[in-house]
Amino acid sequence: MCLTDAPPSGPVSSGSHPVQDQSASSPYQNVNDFISNVNRFKIIESTLREGEQFANAFFDTETKIRIAKALDEFGVDYIELTSPVSSPQSYEDCKTICSLGLKTKVLTHVRCNMEDAKKAVECGVDGVDLVIGTSSFLQKYSHGKSIEMIQKTALEVIEYVKSQGVEVRFSSEDSFRSDLVDLLTLYKAVDKAGVNRVGVADTVGGATPRMVYDLIRTLRGVVSCDIETHFHDDTGCAVANAHSALEAGATHIDTSVLGIGERNGITPLGALMARMVVTAPEYVTKKYNLKALKEVEELVASAVNINIPFNNPITGFCAFTHKAGIHAKAILANPSTYEIIDPALFGLTRYISINSRITGWNAIRSRCEQLGINMTDDEVKEVTAKIKQMADIRPLAIDDTDSILHSYHIELQKKRELQEQQA
Numbered sequence: 001m002c003l004t005d006a007p008p009s010g011p012v013s014s015g016s017h018p019v020q021d022q023s024a025s026s027p028y029q030n031v032n033d034f035i036s037n038v039n040r041f042k043i044i045e046s047t048l049r050e051g052e053q054f055a056n057a058f059f060d061t062e063t064k065i066r067i068a069k070a071l072d073e074f075g076v077d078y079i080e081l082t083s084p085v086s087s088p089q090s091y092e093d094c095k096t097i098c099s100l101g102l103k104t105k106v107l108t109h110v111r112c113n114m115e116d117a118k119k120a121v122e123c124g125v126d127g128v129d130l131v132i133g134t135s136s137f138l139q140k141y142s143h144g145k146s147i148e149m150i151q152k153t154a155l156e157v158i159e160y161v162k163s164q165g166v167e168v169r170f171s172s173e174d175s176f177r178s179d180l181v182d183l184l185t186l187y188k189a190v191d192k193a194g195v196n197r198v199g200v201a202d203t204v205g206g207a208t209p210r211m212v213y214d215l216i217r218t219l220r221g222v223v224s225c226d227i228e229t230h231f232h233d234d235t236g237c238a239v240a241n242a243h244s245a246l247e248a249g250a251t252h253i254d255t256s257v258l259g260i261g262e263r264n265g266i267t268p269l270g271a272l273m274a275r276m277v278v279t280a281p282e283y284v285t286k287k288y289n290l291k292a293l294k295e296v297e298e299l300v301a302s303a304v305n306i307n308i309p310f311n312n313p314i315t316g317f318c319a320f321t322h323k324a325g326i327h328a329k330a331i332l333a334n335p336s337t338y339e340i341i342d343p344a345l346f347g348l349t350r351y352i353s354i355n356s357r358i359t360g361w362n363a364i365r366s367r368c369e370q371l372g373i374n375m376t377d378d379e380v381k382e383v384t385a386k387i388k389q390m391a392d393i394r395p396l397a398i399d400d401t402d403s404i405l406h407s408y409h410i411e412l413q414k415k416r417e418l419q420e421q422q423a
């Protein structure tokens, strides 16, 4: 396999079961999972290409530069830009971003023809992502080319891009609705011609993790170059499909910030990080600047006029909010009881909500400690009952709950003073 990075020399771990390096302490050797790349994948960040296809997106040059720099800071391996052929400004912006001197490699995404490839190379990109539709729908209703014609053009364009010392990837749009024999024949030919990557795209978002595993696993046996994958989220499978692709041997995942793209978009960068930090914690925490995620998401959300969704992994406003009394009690004792990810990895904190009828006295006691209010357990239980009574009548805000705690505490103090005077 010509993975861009050589596989780690030690035992490779797969999925959520890290394989221990036993070599130092034991004569036994573990079984290696040579196929899975969950511990050594790369991100191709396409906010500035697929993301520009999002209904609300309009990125001026300054915004593109800010997003490119923020993604560079986060540590993505590649950023992908809109085709310079799309418009005169796209061409200028592509050149500008290439000249920023970013650590991340800069790609642009063009149709698989010579004119587009030449424009791309002219801009000074590190790599060109070639794409053409291979499904019968696209052959019939889009470009009208047969598989033989696609292959002939692809080989010419690949040879040209390579001759310019630029990375090249060849991808088929709508791969999951393309004929498997056509697809494998085409990929085998471009692999032989020396592409750096082949790309598999679920353009309509209809694939399931098992379908992805099967196709990528089959392809892994046919080509020796890297395998990039691109998943639309129409049926909510984009993150699961990306994970499955890596398990089957894909090497690169396409993402965009908050998932923005055509229709409801593609695999979101943040959600993929949430998944992968659980699967491959060491790799992900070392490689990516996770604490920068929230800022990147806020930057993009404001650029395209949307809010970060409430249920967004990691950064949704309630992603680390615990509410039910039973949960809160356990969270206070040991957060991992009800959390799969430590918010601190992303520079965030957890929050225990106490403003409801389902709260519990352990959570209230913890809030009292935060507020510097001293009470016995029995007193905390009594004031918890008052909060629940009130929460049965109307929704409470944190200020309401704090007021109940403060006034209960003042009453307690008055009672204590009175008792002391009488004693």
Ligand code: HCA
Pocket (backbone or CB within 6 Å): 050, 053, 109, 129, 130, 131, 171, 172, 173, 174, 199, 200, 201, 202, 203, 204, 230, 232, 262
């Ligand atoms: C599209 C094209 C694409 C291309 C993906 C790729 C897709 O906008 O329709 O180059 O691999 O989803 O097929 O984004």
Ligand code: CU
Pocket (backbone or CB within 6 Å): 050, 203, 230, 232, 261, 262, 266
């Ligand atoms: Cu797409």
